Amino acid sequence: MPASSRVGSRCRVGAGDPVMGGAMASQGTLSWPMTRALATRPNAQAIVDGETCLTYAQWGRRVRGLTAGLRNLGLRTGDVIASIGQNSFRHLECWVGIPAAGMVLNDLNYRLAVRELEFIINDCEARAIVADGAYLEVARQLKQLCPSLECLVYFGTESAPGGWVHWDDLCSATPLDEDHPSSARSPRIRLPPSPTLAARPVGPRA
Structure with missing residues (x-):
């Protein structure tokens, strides 16, 4: 969990809790603590x-x-979304929201070289990359190097650069009414590979 974001320490995991209008919490996504808190104390502080x-209600809405x-x-x-950036509440939302949406999160190790990141993204055929201001140029290079990348999403604090979509605009979209298809599958998160590995790291697949 990003160090600069805090989730309420008393939040407990409730297996099988209904997820924000769906059933995906029973699949073991990282939305479990938020789901439980939404049902029991929605106005409690979730993130600083x-x-x-x-609050949990505000975060759940996002x-x-x-x-x-x-x-x-x-x-x-089942689509793969790559992310690269420093600790922030938006980065935490990547970890919770992307798997909860039924997609696969590949959280990239920013210590790797661009060519290594290129290999990972091409291996898993990520369709989108989410980056903050510190890694915009890296993401731009990857967009040129990786044919599968279609969408550029900015999750920094300023306005999105030209050709990018801002993360906050995605989170402000009108929520879907129906249960999400992710309740029928097991969403995944790919942890960043160690830069000390001798072999080339690979990306996740749906």
């Missing part, structure tokens, strides 16, 4: 990141909107 403070926002980009269940 600098000047940003969100994560539910994210599913619709990602689908509005043309992304579908």
